[in-house]
Amino acid sequence: MPSLCGLGHRWAASGLSGPQETCSDGHVTQASLACRLATALLLLVCCARATSGSLRVEVPLRKLTVRLNDNVTIPCNFSGFARLDLCVMAIRWFRIDPKSGLKITVFEVFGINKNIPRTGAEVSRERLQRGDASLQLPAVQLGDAGEYWCEVVDTPAMEDDSILLEVLAVPTSRVFVEQTTGTGNSMYLVCQSFGFYPEAINITWEKRTHNVSQDQRISTDIYTDPITLNEDGTFNITSYLKLIASLEDTYYCVVDHTSLQTSQRLNCTLFVRNAVMRNHVCILSVFLILLILIVIFVSYCISKR
Incomplete structure (x- = not known):
């Protein structure tokens, strides 16, 4: 009986045409390319694990952190092969899903045959000639995160190495004024942050007055939605700051998130005009009161004559 490795070599040499299926009407059809490719890779791996070689596979990083929608290259280099023949070599990338723990094939190639479950994934054939099996992923999404394994089979040797891919989403933030209606007619500064990942985030408020140069942390009259x-x-996330503005006050919404190298600081100088108008109204009121008092005093003096 032929050995498993012998079958694998003969199948590989024949262009993956081994497994066949017979239909009910007697016709013979080829198995799907994906199934044939997977079986060929399995045979090669079995043979590779049964023998030792000098093949070395290295991923130079243990962790790669990227941003949502980035085009990413996950590095992987191999060396020590007896002869570089891409027609009989196999390259496979798979991902361990962090939630389910399942092994998910991302990209695999054997000779001229490819299986690419992840849309857009690619390993450059030109770079393979130089021992570079780096995986290219366009527009990475949150679902692309996980532990990636680079597996190279150069029969009779097989080696692999891994890297953790972390995908972050940077918050988009804005600050604006909102005035409530009804009893109290309150004014609020609103700070909104959209589209961030992971969930942990911190929003704080600071204030700078016209006569104090240092920012002051605000700890009261703050309301944050879930x-x-x-x-x-x-x-x-949305955070609200109830305002009692005075002349030339500047407010800051400070956003801290793991995707940010430095804090986002959104400033707004508000109600300066209203504060000035209130000042003018106050002065005018005092002037009117004094005028009324003068009129009353003059009238009193005239009545006494």
Whole structure:
């Protein structure tokens, strides 16, 4: 009986045409390319694990952190092969899903045959000639995160190495004024952050007055809504600051998130005009009161004559 390795070599040499299926009407059809490719890779791996070689596979990083929608290259280099023949070599990338723990094939190639479950994934054939099996992923999404394994089979040797891919989404933030109606007629500064990932985020408020150069942390009259989840897996949050503005006050909404190298600081100088108008109204009121008092005093003096 022929050995498993012998079958694998003969199958590989024949262009993956081995497994066949017979239909009920007697016709013979080829198995799907994906099934044939997977079986060929399995045979090669079995043979490779049964023998030792000098093949070395190295991923130079342990962790790669990228941003949502980035075009990413996950590095992987191999060396020590007896002879570089891409027609009989196999390259496979798979991902361990962080939630389910399942092994998910991302890209695999054997000779001229490819299986690419992840849309747009690619390993450059030109770079393979130089021992570079780096995986290219366009427009990475949150679902692309996980532990990636680079597996190279150069029969009779097989080696692999892994890297963790972390995908972050940077918050988009804005600040604006909102005035409530009804009793109290309150004014609020509103700070909104959209589309961030992971969920943990911190929003604080600071204030700078016209006569104090240093920012002061605000700890009262702050209201923050619960974090909401978007359909794409990112999050939103809104924070409110109730305002009692004085002349030339500048307010800051400070957003801190793991995707940011430095804090987002959104400033707004508000109600300066209103404060000035209130000042003018106050002076005018005092002037009117003094005028009324003078008129009353003059009238009193005239009545006494």
